[in-house]
Amino acid sequence: xxxxxxxxxxxxxxxGSLRLSCAxxxxxxxxxxxxxxxxxxxxxxxxVSCITSSSSYTYYADSVKGRFTISRDNAQKSLYLQMNxxxxxxxxxxxxxxxxxxxxxxxxxxxxxxxxxxTVSS
Amino acid sequence: QSALTQPASVSGSxxxxxxxxxxxxxxxxxxxxxxxxxxQYPGKSPKLLIYEISRRPSGVSSRFSGFRSxxxxxxxxxxxxxxxxxxxxxCSYAGGSTSPFVFGTGTKLTVL
Numbered sequence: 001x002x003x004x005x006x007x008x009x010x011x012x013x014x015x016g017s018l019r020l021s022c023a024x025x026x027x028x029x030x031x032x033x034x035x036x037x038x039x040x041x042x043x044x045x046x047x048v049s050c051i052t053s054s055s056s057y058t059y060y061a062d063s064v065k066g067r068f069t070i071s072r073d074n075a076q077k078s079l080y081l082q083m084n085x086x087x088x089x090x091x092x093x094x095x096x097x098x099x100x101x102x103x104x105x106x107x108x109x110x111x112x113x114x115x116x117x118x119t120v121s122s
Numbered sequence: 123q124s125a126l127t128q129p130a131s132v133s134g135s136x137x138x139x140x141x142x143x144x145x146x147x148x149x150x151x152x153x154x155x156x157x158x159x160x161x162q163y164p165g166k167s168p169k170l171l172i173y174e175i176s177r178r179p180s181g182v183s184s185r186f187s188g189f190r191s192x193x194x195x196x197x198x199x200x201x202x203x204x205x206x207x208x209x210x211x212x213c214s215y216a217g218g219s220t221s222p223f224v225f226g227t228g229t230k231l232t233v234l
Contacts, residue, residue, distance in 0.1 A: 003167075035223075037168075037225075044125070044209075044211060044225060044226070044227055044228035045160070045162075045168065045211050045213075045225045045228070046225060047213070047221075047223040047224065047225055050222065050223065059220065059221060059222050060220070060221065061123075061221050062123065062220070062221055065220070065221075095167060095168070097168075100173075105154070105156055105215045105222060106156045106158070106173060106174060106215065107156060107157075107158045107173075107213040107214065107215055107223045108158050108170060108173035108174065108179075109158070109160075109168075109170060109213075110170050110173075110179060112167040112168055112169075113167065114167055115167060
């Protein structure tokens with residue numbers, strides 16, 4: 001099964017920073033929008049951020065705006081999420097997910113990673 | 123942007139059909155043909171079942187069907203099977219230039 005591979009999660013104190021990475025070794029990457037979606041323990045899915053195929057546009061959930069930064073490197077087939085000023089409420093499994101090649105406004109996330117756990121705790 | 127509203131749980135017996143609703147507003151579900159549905163097993167990544175209201179990706183069973191009426195999108199599963207027991211989430215485009223996507227609250231499907 002073709003998948004994305006996340007890394008970079010871990011335990012961090014409130015106010016700290018982490019950088020998540022998502023590799024796409026066997027997935028067609030450039031030309032597709034990419035997203036981060038998170039899931040707090042025992043809770044539902046929450047869309048976090050999106051970046052268009054050429055990095056022209058980035059979008060964020062209100063809950064992370066101003067604290068998180070999404071970026072990508074198409075040559076390295078990698079997606080990133082820089083998370084600053086982390087809060088207890090940011091504790092979650094973070095998934096990267098591929099969006100559509102066309103109709104970028106469609107929430108059709110067809111390929112997902114296995115997720116990486118971020119725990120914010122003092 | 124508030125989460126779309128789904129029933130917390132639904133149940134059905136094998137062979138039956140069930141429908142999961144996803145209620146939004148005229149600013150999201152009701153305005154765009156851009157609603158997707160996902161299936162998630164415990165401890166696993168979500169899987170895309172339906173996109174653009176009613177389209178199925180290659181490899182997804184025809185037992186899964188999506189439609190929309192007004193501000194409510196729905197997922198129907200025909201001929202329930204034990205393997206359908208999972209969590210289901212809708213997701214809609216919400217327009218605007220800041221936070222374009224919103225997920226539903228999620229529904230736990232139990233196959234009796």
